[in-house]
Amino acid sequence: xxxxxxxxxxxxxxxxxxxxxxxxxxxxxxxxxxxxxxxxxxxxxxxxxxxxxxxxxxxxxxxxxxxxxxxxxxxxxxxxxxxxxxxxxxxxxxxxxxxxxxxxxxxxxxxxxxxxxxxxxxxxxxxxxxxxxxxxxxxxxxxxxxxxxxxxxxxxxxxxxxxxxxxxxxxxxxxxxxxxxxxxxxxxxxxxxxxxxxxxxxxxxxxxxxxxxxxxxxxxxxxxxxxxxxxxxxxxxxxxxxxxxxxxxxxxxxxxxxxxxxxxxxxxxxxxxxxxxxxxxxxxxxxxxxxxxxxxxxxxxxxxxxxx
Amino acid sequence: xxxxxxxxxxxxxxxxxxxxxxxxxxxxxxxxxxxxxxxxxxxxxxxxxxxxxxxxxxxxxxxxxxxxxxxxxxxxxxxxxxxxxxxxxxxxxxxxxxxxxxxxxxxxxxxxxxxxxxxxxxxxxxxxxxxxxxxxxxxxxxxxxxxxxxxxxxxxxxxxxxxxxxxxxxxxxxxxxxxxxxxxxxxxxxxxxxxxxxxxxxxxxxxxxxxxxxxxxxxxxxxxxxxxxxxxxxxxxxxxxxxxxxxxxxxxxxxxxxxxxxxxxxxxxxxxxxxxxxxxxxxxxxxxxxxxxxxxxxxxxxxxxxxxxxxxxxxxxxxxxxxxxxxxxxxxxxxxxxxxxxxxxxxxxxxxxxxx
Amino acid sequence: xxxxxxxxxxxxxxxxxxxxxxxxxxxxxxxxxxxxxxxxxxxxxxxxxxxxxxxxxxxxxxxxxxxxxxxxxxxxxxxxxxxxxxxxxxxxxxxxxxxxxxxxxxxxxxxxxxxxxxxxxxxxxxxxxxxxxxxxxxxxxxxxxxxxxxxxxxxxxxxxxxxxxxxxxxxxxxxxxxxxxxxxxxxxxxxxxxxxxxxxxxxxxxxxxxxxxxxxxxxxxxxxxxxxxxxxxxxxxxxxxxxxxxxxxxxxxxxxxxxxxxxxxxxxxxxxxxxxxxxxxxxxxxxxxxxxxxxxxxxxxxxxxxxxxxxxxxxx
Numbered sequence: 001x002x003x004x005x006x007x008x009x010x011x012x013x014x015x016x017x018x019x020x021x022x023x024x025x026x027x028x029x030x031x032x033x034x035x036x037x038x039x040x041x042x043x044x045x046x047x048x049x050x051x052x053x054x055x056x057x058x059x060x061x062x063x064x065x066x067x068x069x070x071x072x073x074x075x076x077x078x079x080x081x082x083x084x085x086x087x088x089x090x091x092x093x094x095x096x097x098x099x100x101x102x103x104x105x106x107x108x109x110x111x112x113x114x115x116x117x118x119x120x121x122x123x124x125x126x127x128x129x130x131x132x133x134x135x136x137x138x139x140x141x142x143x144x145x146x147x148x149x150x151x152x153x154x155x156x157x158x159x160x161x162x163x164x165x166x167x168x169x170x171x172x173x174x175x176x177x178x179x180x181x182x183x184x185x186x187x188x189x190x191x192x193x194x195x196x197x198x199x200x201x202x203x204x205x206x207x208x209x210x211x212x213x214x215x216x217x218x219x220x221x222x223x224x225x226x227x228x229x230x231x232x233x234x235x236x237x238x239x240x241x242x243x244x245x246x247x248x249x250x251x252x253x254x255x256x257x258x259x260x261x262x263x264x265x266x267x268x269x270x271x272x273x274x275x276x277x278x279x280x281x282x283x284x285x286x287x288x289x290x291x292x293x294x295x296x297x298x299x300x301x302x303x304x305x306x307x308x
Numbered sequence: 309x310x311x312x313x314x315x316x317x318x319x320x321x322x323x324x325x326x327x328x329x330x331x332x333x334x335x336x337x338x339x340x341x342x343x344x345x346x347x348x349x350x351x352x353x354x355x356x357x358x359x360x361x362x363x364x365x366x367x368x369x370x371x372x373x374x375x376x377x378x379x380x381x382x383x384x385x386x387x388x389x390x391x392x393x394x395x396x397x398x399x400x401x402x403x404x405x406x407x408x409x410x411x412x413x414x415x416x417x418x419x420x421x422x423x424x425x426x427x428x429x430x431x432x433x434x435x436x437x438x439x440x441x442x443x444x445x446x447x448x449x450x451x452x453x454x455x456x457x458x459x460x461x462x463x464x465x466x467x468x469x470x471x472x473x474x475x476x477x478x479x480x481x482x483x484x485x486x487x488x489x490x491x492x493x494x495x496x497x498x499x500x501x502x503x504x505x506x507x508x509x510x511x512x513x514x515x516x517x518x519x520x521x522x523x524x525x526x527x528x529x530x531x532x533x534x535x536x537x538x539x540x541x542x543x544x545x546x547x548x549x550x551x552x553x554x555x556x557x558x559x560x561x562x563x564x565x566x567x568x569x570x571x572x573x574x575x576x577x578x579x580x581x582x583x584x585x586x587x588x589x590x591x592x593x594x595x596x597x598x599x600x601x602x603x604x605x606x607x608x609x610x611x612x613x614x615x616x617x618x619x620x621x622x623x624x625x626x627x628x629x630x631x632x633x634x635x636x637x638x639x640x641x642x643x644x645x646x647x648x649x650x651x652x653x654x655x656x657x658x659x660x661x662x663x664x
Numbered sequence: 665x666x667x668x669x670x671x672x673x674x675x676x677x678x679x680x681x682x683x684x685x686x687x688x689x690x691x692x693x694x695x696x697x698x699x700x701x702x703x704x705x706x707x708x709x710x711x712x713x714x715x716x717x718x719x720x721x722x723x724x725x726x727x728x729x730x731x732x733x734x735x736x737x738x739x740x741x742x743x744x745x746x747x748x749x750x751x752x753x754x755x756x757x758x759x760x761x762x763x764x765x766x767x768x769x770x771x772x773x774x775x776x777x778x779x780x781x782x783x784x785x786x787x788x789x790x791x792x793x794x795x796x797x798x799x800x801x802x803x804x805x806x807x808x809x810x811x812x813x814x815x816x817x818x819x820x821x822x823x824x825x826x827x828x829x830x831x832x833x834x835x836x837x838x839x840x841x842x843x844x845x846x847x848x849x850x851x852x853x854x855x856x857x858x859x860x861x862x863x864x865x866x867x868x869x870x871x872x873x874x875x876x877x878x879x880x881x882x883x884x885x886x887x888x889x890x891x892x893x894x895x896x897x898x899x900x901x902x903x904x905x906x907x908x909x910x911x912x913x914x915x916x917x918x919x920x921x922x923x924x925x926x927x928x929x930x931x932x933x934x935x936x937x938x939x940x941x942x943x944x945x946x947x948x949x950x951x952x953x954x955x956x957x958x959x960x961x962x963x964x965x966x967x968x969x970x971x972x973x974x975x976x977x978x979x980x
Contacts (some may be wrong), residue, residue: 054609091612093408095582096581098579099579099620100581102578151493226395226419228394255360256360258362261361264360265361266397266398277634
């Protein structure tokens with residue numbers, strides 16, 4: 001039998017949102033799926049050398065991950081995800097991601113795989129996945145079966161994550177809601193150190209991005225009616241639903257994130273009942289500065305609650 | 309109680325005369341024209357804006373404050389396909405926190421996918437609005453926008469070559485002031501025809517193959533002379549034929565569509581990469597193929613879609629051996645740095661032309 | 665009398681001057697700190713140039729100025745040519761290195777890259793927003809470490825394991841630097857790390873998307889720093905040429921451009937004795953509040969600039 005086709009997933013950006021869906025779909029169809037290693041200083045350096053200097057940290061990290069996969073797989077998957085309907089949009093960067101990466105790596109000879117999700121133009125995720133199947137010669141029936149299986153796996157994973165999170169709110173310890181894109185919060189180089197530091201300080205960090213996308217987006221309207229970015233709406237929704245159950249909020253963003261630059265300002269102006277720390281990571285902050293800021297933030301909360 | 313609204317919209321390039329026309333001729337409201345943007349506009353806008361938001365947010369916030377100072381009681385704000393679509397809500401919040409009292413009509417609140425829902429916003433401007441009258445004023449106002457674009461194009465292509473200094477500028481000014489005072493389609497048509505005629509008669513001394521530079525980039529900064537520190541004028545003054553496809557006429561009123569443009573650049577990009585990305589990439593290639601001497605890419609600091617277009621432009625630059633000058637504008641209003649880069653760019657393309 | 669040509673390059677940090685003959689041979693040259701006083705620096709510079717120059721044999725028939733204070737310098741010396749520093753550097757360098765393909769330049773506040781084909785500049789870039797990776801960055805870090813800028817090169821060359829330093833902007837770099845010092849990294853390694861950071865920053869900012877081809881000439885104030893030269897050679901994997909007159913390239917370019925232009929105006933050394941001063945006036949005729957710079961010679965206004973609109977054009 002032929003060696004299976006290998007699909008490479010850069011461990012960055014929407015990987016954290018779709019990893020279960022992607023893995024499951026391709027494995028169901030008999031592909032082999034590989035991932036780049038968690039972000040390291042090298043990933044960031046290589047990505048920064050490839051990206052336009054003014055681009056956001058997340059894009060630099062993404063390009064570093066793509067570079068790590070070049071030549072190691074048959075295709076690197078980079079979808080173009082524009083929106084899930086009107087006012088359920090993505091940052092423009094996700095519309096550009098496939099084409100921009102392709103242009104950056106034009107000389108590499110690497111093949112890229114893409115699909116287009118754009119509900120405003122009536123291009124659904126389902127149709128996009130059928131297209132992927134077709135590209136590799138699968139029948140719609142086979143592709144559909146793989147997609148359904150993958151979708152179920154995705155839902156199971158989401159439900160399990162949400163359930164686990166519910167338990168965190170029952171903790172007696174200080175609870176801090178981390179408002180951040182999943183690719184910031186889960187990134188080994190950017191978000192992980194923050195999470196680990198909080199845990200080590202006897203604080204329970206709770207991810208605002210773990211929420212049912214539909215419920216979250218709906219609830220988010222309450223805090224910001226015209227916010228049109230799906231991911232930010234979910235985070236806003238999480239704040240609306242959980243602000244009573246937490247002791248503080250950390251707005252964690254990757255410099256200079258377009259949507260966050262505005263939505264975090266709205267949060268800071270409208271959420272007055274909780275202490276808020278605005279933490280902008282540029283990948284070079286050095287751990288010392290971040291730790292000092294986190295420590296004093298925790299002290300403020302403890303002081304307020306009479307626990308210091 | 310006076311229900312008659314005094315409406316204003318942030319300053320944008322040379323289009324406020326058309327917005328004024330639509331409001332005043334189409335509804336019962338009056339339009340407040342705040343002063344043109346100056347250093348002060350940028351200073352107050354920057355002072356109250358979050359740090360790393362894109363620059364047009366800051367200047368339009370400043371311009372809103374100047375509109376309120378000029379007596380407006382209602383601010384109208386547009387929707388947009390990038391961060392622009394969220395400007396309104398945050399700007400309103402900032403102005404309210406500053407203590408301003410006004411009504412805010414944010415078109416982003418009316419985005420449903422159906423154009424006719426925007427009519428609800430029109431009803432808010434004037435509850436007694438007569439729809440046919442409004443639609444006619446809208447049509448004529450957009451025509452005025454198109455006239456402004458035609459004359460602007462004509463101006464920058466030729467003003468660098470006029471024999472008597474200042475003639476083009478004089479004609480351009482006259483035209484703009486006629487547009488600002490026009491109260492009917494007839495008046496605006498007459499003003500437009502007069503400008504075409506006047507400009508057509510100004511003697512120019514243009515070489516057979518003048519230096520041609522194409523300007524492209526972010527929708528607002530590329531069109532707004534204050535925001536780009538009068539880039540086009542400086543270039544024209546050096547003796548360059550300045551071309552800019554990106555304007556309201558081409559991108560909004562007569563846009564041939566993503567698909568039609570994308571066909572010509574499919575090897576460079578498969579999808580629409582951002583609100584003006586397809587147009588800019590197509591336009592860059594078009595200029596390169598026409599043998600332009602250089603391209604200038606303009607954006608405000610932090611403009612996501614334009615940053616993402618840059619790798620594609622770099623490839624076009626390599627393929628066609630056409631130099632591209634990338635300019636990023638932040639809230640600084642000094643043109644010292646711009647002039648150094650621009651003069652060097654001009655020297656470079658001129659020397660290249662002589663050698664090639 | 666033979667004809668000679670004067671070129672003056674007034675940068676934020678240093679002021680350079682050169683007098684050349686018709687074959688571009690250097691007759692006199694001088695280099696000094698600007699120290700925030702471009703007028704004083706130019707007068708001192710002219711005085712020193714005069715001392716090393718044979719006024720019996722030559723007369724200066726054209727003068728070119730360049731650098732960030734090119735306009736002011738041009739006004740006070742009566743320049744026949746005022747040119748931006750990018751063009752001046754390109755012209756100066758290609759005159760002496762006709763084969764050059766890439767010019768790297770790092771000065772006090774600015775950094776730039778110029779790509780050359782067949783002796784003509786075909787593409788260039790200049791640093792965009794911040795001053796990271798320029799001379800100012802290097803000297804502020806040296807100050808923090810308590811060493812002289814001139815010592816950086818020798819100390820950096822002693823390092824075996826340069827410390828990685830964050831260099832995206834001065835503020836972040838400083839906090840990172842302090843952190844590294846507290847963590848016990850050696851001074852050599854930290855300084856070599858700063859040199860690497862300057863190069864990494866330069867290549868990530870102005871060098872982005874540019875094909876850097878040999879021969880490469882490196883100039884500007886920072887090219888005197890052997891630590892940075894070594895860092896460039898390490899990163900680019902090829903030789904980098906540093907001309908001993910590299911710091912004069914802008915002034916040389918200005919002199920050559922003045923020679924080529926054909927405009928003639930005999931230079932008058934007596935300007936050393938004249939009194940020049942500038943006055944900044946706010947126009948106030950609209951809310952632009954343009955800061956108009958007026959230049960006075962012996963109490964008489966000889967030029968002004970800075971207005972953005974016609975309202976300030978008749979400024980007196």
